[in-house]
Amino acid sequence: MTTSGTESTAVRTGVWFVGARGSVATTAVAGCAAVTAGLHPATGMVTETAPFAGTGLPALSSLVFGGHDTASCPLPKRAEELTVAGVLPHGLPAAIHAELTAADQEIRTGGPQPGDTRSDEELIAAFADDITGFARRTGVARTVVVNVSSTEPSPAPDDPRLPASSLYAAAAVRAGCSYVNFTPSTGLRTEALTAAAEAAGLPHAGRDGKTGQTLLRSVLAPMFVQRALTVRAWSGTNLLGGGDGAALADPAAAAAKNAGKERVLADTLGTAPEGEVHIDDVPALGDWKTAWDHIAFDGFLGSRMILQTIWQGCDSALAAPLVLDLARLVSRAHEAGLSGPLPGLGFYFKDPDSGPAALAEQFEALLAFAERLRESR
Numbered sequence: 001m002t003t004s005g006t007e008s009t010a011v012r013t014g015v016w017f018v019g020a021r022g023s024v025a026t027t028a029v030a031g032c033a034a035v036t037a038g039l040h041p042a043t044g045m046v047t048e049t050a051p052f053a054g055t056g057l058p059a060l061s062s063l064v065f066g067g068h069d070t071a072s073c074p075l076p077k078r079a080e081e082l083t084v085a086g087v088l089p090h091g092l093p094a095a096i097h098a099e100l101t102a103a104d105q106e107i108r109t110g111g112p113q114p115g116d117t118r119s120d121e122e123l124i125a126a127f128a129d130d131i132t133g134f135a136r137r138t139g140v141a142r143t144v145v146v147n148v149s150s151t152e153p154s155p156a157p158d159d160p161r162l163p164a165s166s167l168y169a170a171a172a173v174r175a176g177c178s179y180v181n182f183t184p185s186t187g188l189r190t191e192a193l194t195a196a197a198e199a200a201g202l203p204h205a206g207r208d209g210k211t212g213q214t215l216l217r218s219v220l221a222p223m224f225v226q227r228a229l230t231v232r233a234w235s236g237t238n239l240l241g242g243g244d245g246a247a248l249a250d251p252a253a254a255a256a257k258n259a260g261k262e263r264v265l266a267d268t269l270g271t272a273p274e275g276e277v278h279i280d281d282v283p284a285l286g287d288w289k290t291a292w293d294h295i296a297f298d299g300f301l302g303s304r305m306i307l308q309t310i311w312q313g314c315d316s317a318l319a320a321p322l323v324l325d326l327a328r329l330v331s332r333a334h335e336a337g338l339s340g341p342l343p344g345l346g347f348y349f350k351d352p353d354s355g356p357a358a359l360a361e362q363f364e365a366l367l368a369f370a371e372r373l374r375e376s377r
């Protein structure tokens with residue numbers, strides 16, 4: 001069942017992707033057009049299920065896309081590349097060429113590029129101008145900025161410069177936009193920027209989309225606790241190619257990612273078990289990720305047991321529907337006058353701003369959030 005017929009179609013809503021030419025952003029734009037045109041069902045979109053009927057979410061057909069990227073490959077060409085890689089279905093880029101071209105025309109050059117001499121303030125002002133220009137040209141009622149850019153290493157504590165993700169987050173606040181951080185990068189998660197968003201009455205949600213291995217962990221870890229089984233060690237390995245695999249080949253970027261994957265275990269088990277998470281870049285796999293978990297646990301009378309799981313997913317196909325869900329939910333929260341972090345959206349993240357860590361409780365919180373949106377109409 002879909003929420004069609006109960007959505008807000010009269011006003012248009014802007015979705016501004018940081019990393020707009022990446023796999024996740026391209027799949028989200030293509031997927032939105034494909035579902036709107038009735039070419040494919042909205043599989044994987046939680047906001048298209050019955051509990052979200054009547055919550056006033058912006059209709060998929062009312063979303064207008066734009067964004068920043070440092071790459072220059074046109075969006076229709078990126079979509080063709082994703083088709084060749086088996087991420088998008090054959091024939092789709094041709095069928096939605098107009099929508100891809102329209103989004104492409106609203107992508108601006110991001111930064112900072114190597115050799116860029118602009119100060120943080122100048123970069124923030126330039127990015128904010130790009131976002132407000134987009135809103136003016138397209139006539140959208142409000143815009144949500146969604147970070148789907150390459151994962152950054154965690155910034156050094158004494159670095160006087162803001163990381164790129166935080167420059168964009170500051171620009172979002174300056175442009176009066178709500179904000180979603182689908183990556184493990186810092187984004188809005190600094191004291192000053194979080195306070196600025198709160199003062200401006202802007203809602204935000206983050207961070208790092210929970211699409212595969214961590215999704216499974218947030219289901220399995222509570223099971224061990226509920227059955228009074230003692231987890232002795234939890235180890236994981238990920239094999240992945242594509243742009244994300246290449247970015248995560250940098251050990252500092254991988255460390256930022258793995259912190260979120262490990263947090264869910266500490267939060268649900270009450271203590272961090274032995275074991276590590278590794279991410280290997282395997283370019284030949286493209287967007288197809290294999291995530292292997294090996295869980296050593298003790299049963300009655302100390303009997304030793306092992307659970308192993310293998311998750312094989314298409315990363316962007318898992319991420320894109322969640323990105324569309326988040327864009328709709330956060331822009332609707334903005335319209336409803338909610339501000340600050342949205343704990344009801346922890347369901348979507350590896351490293352949520354607050355709230356429970358187990359998926360079942362996070363889903364309950366999401367349903368309560370939907371109810372709140374419904375009541376605010």
Ligand SMILES: NC(=O)c1ccc[n+]([C@@H]2O[C@H](COP(=O)([O-])OP(=O)(O)OC[C@H]3O[C@@H](n4cnc5c(N)ncnc54)[C@H](O)[C@@H]3O)[C@@H](O)[C@H]2O)c1
Pocket residue numbers: 018019020021022023024025068069070071110111112147148149150151152164182183184208209210211242243244247314315316318319
């Ligand atoms: N299942 C998933 O795919 C999943 C899950 C959780 C999080 N994520 C995160 O989503 C992000 C995007 O993943 P992807 O597979 O689309 O990666 P990708 O490499 O295909 O795309 C990233 C894009 O960001 C752009 N970029 C890099 N630096 C930039 C800057 N300073 N300004 C603007 N653009 C910049 C790149 O040019 C590229 O087009 C990654 O951080 C990834 O960790 C993905």
